[in-house]
Amino acid sequence: MNVLVTGAAGFIGYHLSAKLINDGFTVIGFDNLNNYYDVNLKKARLEKLKKIKDKENSFVFKKGDLINKDYLNSIFYEYKPSFVINLAAQAGVRYSIENPKAYIESNIVGFSNILECCREYLTEHLLYASSSSVYGGNSNLPLREEDNVDHPVSLYGATKKSNELMAHSYSHLYNIPTTGLRFFTVYGPWGRPDMALFLFTKAILNKEPINIFNNGNMIRDFTYIDDVVESVSRLLEKKPTRDSKFELSNPKPHQSWAPYKIFNIGNSSPINLMDYIINIEEILEIKAIKNFMPMQDGDVKSTESDTKELEEYIGYKPNTTIKEGISRFISWYKSFYNV
Numbered sequence: 001m002n003v004l005v006t007g008a009a010g011f012i013g014y015h016l017s018a019k020l021i022n023d024g025f026t027v028i029g030f031d032n033l034n035n036y037y038d039v040n041l042k043k044a045r046l047e048k049l050k051k052i053k054d055k056e057n058s059f060v061f062k063k064g065d066l067i068n069k070d071y072l073n074s075i076f077y078e079y080k081p082s083f084v085i086n087l088a089a090q091a092g093v094r095y096s097i098e099n100p101k102a103y104i105e106s107n108i109v110g111f112s113n114i115l116e117c118c119r120e121y122l123t124e125h126l127l128y129a130s131s132s133s134v135y136g137g138n139s140n141l142p143l144r145e146e147d148n149v150d151h152p153v154s155l156y157g158a159t160k161k162s163n164e165l166m167a168h169s170y171s172h173l174y175n176i177p178t179t180g181l182r183f184f185t186v187y188g189p190w191g192r193p194d195m196a197l198f199l200f201t202k203a204i205l206n207k208e209p210i211n212i213f214n215n216g217n218m219i220r221d222f223t224y225i226d227d228v229v230e231s232v233s234r235l236l237e238k239k240p241t242r243d244s245k246f247e248l249s250n251p252k253p254h255q256s257w258a259p260y261k262i263f264n265i266g267n268s269s270p271i272n273l274m275d276y277i278i279n280i281e282e283i284l285e286i287k288a289i290k291n292f293m294p295m296q297d298g299d300v301k302s303t304e305s306d307t308k309e310l311e312e313y314i315g316y317k318p319n320t321t322i323k324e325g326i327s328r329f330i331s332w333y334k335s336f337y338n339v
């Protein structure tokens with residue numbers, strides 16, 4: 001059975017593709033290999049995928065951009081994927097302030113092309129990356145799928161909310177089962193170089209200062225990559241159906257008469273940023289040089305996921321501890337970079 005994974009050379013895309021290949025799927029990986037961060041890391045992930053010997057031709061890679069509708073359409077025509085997992089997007093809250101055009105093109109135009117191809121080729125189930133960023137300035141923790149998400153504080157968050165709205169319209173109009181994945185600060189081996197754990201580990205090992213925003217007064221719901229992959233793989237073949245609890249007179253954001261679902265993918269065990277750094281220091285056995293800075297535009301002080309909806313739906317709760325997750329990342333980092 002064919003699964004199209006866009007963003008396959010990315011952090012989550014790589015791990016999820018590996019899991020799907022080992023589960024017996026044929027994965028068509030799609031990625032534009034842009035230079036938002038080190039392309040060599042993306043290429044190294046792809047080489048790992050190509051070496052998985054689960055079955056013959058279990059991984060096919062196609063280089064391209066979601067905004068190229070004709071090329072994307074040709075891939076759907078050739079492989080007719082039963083499932084589509086759209087992880088390709090321009091990532092990063094802070095970068096969306098510097099380069100908003102990239103987010104509109106990839107996250108809005110690109111996603112509209114995905115939806116159109118899913119409509120034309122009768123995709124059985126579309127799963128797509130949303131983000132905890134959709135919750136914006138909401139400070140009512142823990143964050144629940146039923147919460148209002150009408151006040152984004154970054155363009156990145158706004159594009160992800162737009163994806164959820166676009167997906168709902170296609171679920172309603174064309175009966176396409178869609179599942180939105182609100183990821184909460186995913187980390188682990190092969191992670192993105194622009195994320196906190198990667199930045200901190202690299203700087204501490206190089207005896208360089210680390211930038212700590214909002215003077216360390218930050219809380220994050222860090223979610224380990226294996227927990228994310230397990231959650232998404234369980235959701236893959238659970239196609240959404242109409243929610244019998246939905247009421248037109250009292251509509252809830254996470255419910256619908258259409259085959260549409262939204263889930264938080266988080267650990268539900270938030271940790272203070274300073275405690276997070278202490279864990280890194282203890283595992284590295286090196287004290288960090290700390291550079292305290294004010295809050296950055298587009299950022300939020302705290303995140304915490306409520307994952308009851310996910311747990312009830314798939315019978316699984318992300319549960320990897322911070323210390324275990326950080327330790328695995330640091331082991332990978334030292335091996336990959338020969339530290």
